[in-house]
Amino acid sequence: MPESRHTKELPVSLLTDSEMIDACRVRDFARVFRLVKARAGIYPSMIARQCELTPSRVGEVIAGQRQLLHMDVIERIADGLRIPGHMLGLSRRGWETPAALAVSEREPVHPPAGPGPLAALPGVEVDSILAMAAGTNPSPSTLQALRSSIEDYWRRDDEHGGETLRPAVVGQLRYVEGLLKDRRPTPIQHGLYGVAAELARLTGWTYFDARQYHQARAYFSEALQLAREIDDHPFMANVLACMSLQATYQDKPADALALVSAAQDQARAGTTPRVRAMLAMREAFAHAALGDRKATHTAISEAHSQFERIHEGDPDPAWVTYFDEPKLIVDTGIAHGRLGEAAIAEPLIADALAREDPANQRGRAFHAFWLARTQLQRGKLDQACHTAIEALVPAAAVSSERVTGHLREFYEQLAPYREVPAAVAFEARLRATLPPPVQRTPSSIRT
Template identity: 75%
Template sequence: MIEACRDRDFGRVFQLVKARAGIYPSMIARRCELTPSRVGEVIDGRRQLLHMDVIERISDGLRIPGHMLGLARRTWETPQNLTVTPREPTEAASPADMQLAANLPGTDVDSILALAAERDLSPSTLNALHSSIADYWRRDDEHGGETLRPAVLGQLRYVVGLLKEERSSPMRDGLHGIAAELARLTGWTYFDARQYHQARAYFTEALGLAKAVDDHQFMANVLACMSLQATYQDKPGDALALVTAAQDQARAAMGTTPRVLAMLAMREAFAHATLGNHGATHSAISEAHTHFGRISTDDPDPAWVAYFDETKLVVDTGIAHGRLGEAVLAEPLIADALRREHRTNHRGRALHAFWLARTQLQRGKLDEACHTAMDALVPAAAVSSQRVARHLREFHEQLEPFRREPAAVAFEFRLREVLARQVSGSPRP
């Protein structure tokens, strides 16, 4: 960013602001009083910004300190000096007061900021950060990660900043773990938005943070996320290589729990299913169920694997069969899991309902498939997720041969109704 500002390479500046702060071109345009098309042209390298008033608006809109762009100090920046005029004392100061005053910082800005920057961390601080991560995941399930990303990114950079200071080993390890979780969550929000390049960058950052403290279980978790992304990118070979690496990390960890091993085996099943390997997929599914059957209430499961419960095992088993085209096996499993799934998990319910609709369509159950897909539109409209949108498009394309059938016509009408509500900003159904 420093180099881009020095060169006044605003295309690069805007790209960095988007990638690292989650501020998209439309937001840049509003903040800097530019048109979205002009911002797009700058990012594409088709336009340069040379006028001083425009550069000043960019400095103010994106809060880039003036000196970085060769400008005078901006009015919103911290003033260089503070002038303090003390009141006349009404009585002589006591020796205790004089000693207290001697220990206080001076009135210059540097000393004030140094005092404000002192961060006394405690285990309760780490607990609070973990709680916020759990809340982020809950909100991600309910609404999608697009609107969460700026907050998650800000907290990630805050924690990474804390790691630059001297800490005790337990505190440092705890901060590394939290930073790794935040980086994985950031990567997940990009993955869910199908912005795969950015997702991979943050997953890689999460891997590095976990590796710094030898947290092999969490490294396995991140690699499993990357494997799932590879299946969505239609890169099954990469998916299998990544989940194999994840299982290697899990074996290298001390005390990897059966729940973690079950989750990894199911990701392996997804990779094999995407490759069309029937035998290997069935074997991985069996292994996942075997590990899950060994789960004990005394297991020291990491918090990040708690989502992998019996309902998740069942629905993932159904999806793995569905990926192989085994609709007869897939349909009852996905339907059973969908009945059990929590109502607030809008993205999960939408994804799984579209999977169920696809398997029903494969079995020739057109009416049931369209009815299931119509039910899926409700949670789909409640969450911002490009993955959900992709599943909707795929089902819509599979309906093409049946476009004139009454069930398909009813689904099309309902879909257009929901889309119209979203465009107009009306309350969701």
């Protein structure tokens, strides 16, 4: 096959054009080549090069002086011009599926091990160096600076994913852990524990988003330990809720329910309605993953009931402020979607997506793929493919294996409709976003 780096994709409008579809169906390559030249700007010499044919042979085909009947030639035309196999009566071509969608769940080769949580954590051992460089007298302003940096990390995580942020976050975690080795006034010491717990949770989250679940669990466990040192039960509930969500991604719904139940136990006293609403929605996810319709609906009702109790001025912790009305609505739609209740889920997810913060690229991609899936379940194929095409823009802007996972799920659900023009259009856009690996050019041109 010709070098894919230089292979020009045909326009979606041409691949879905009725004349092109008919020309491919009857293998009228004179008409195919003329359409490719007129609509895609791929001239006969380029057709010859991309399809491993001689220019004279392509010219004869266009002039109606020669027909192309051999299967290996037809396959080279499909591969060279990127014409989906089904259009020419061929099996699905290898290049039609982006290589990124074949990637399985990523896990570390060697899961963390050691005598305790700190020893188990992966990462560069720079804590002692950072501690020496930073000094040993943190003040309230130091705590505020650390908290501000954490807020910035979360914002950048939403916009770009956490893969590139992780080294900085781990380095800051090591630094704070170094400060905790000395005794300090109680307010400062408690503040440092809280900062360290949030940095450990954020690091765990970046590994979770990368689908490196062993690493994520190690850091979430460390966050729990740090929060327990200062009896921060609401934050412990938050970490357990993160672990519950991870369990749903790992297809461990019973674990997810046990973890969110433990989170709710931690949050019995001293938490705000917003925290309780968030936890109730995580419970709904766990019940939905178990297929328990009644329990899911009950948990959804509890989440909305708690959300209605929110008042301006509530002492919400910073880590739960993301759980606003659009988030409540989209999570409600997703919970219904997990149950297969697409008719209920679709308008909820669509409403929340319309109000999504444009800067939250990962959230927009997640929710758009969820919307596409519900539309597909309802038989709205054209609309589902259009929604999925729009989701490719934020998906390409953020580094997130979880986003790729949602894309993969939609792609697999689209399998029965591969030959429908709307699906062909989606796959063409998908290939442009996630191109296949480059292959070497053959040493000779066949005729």
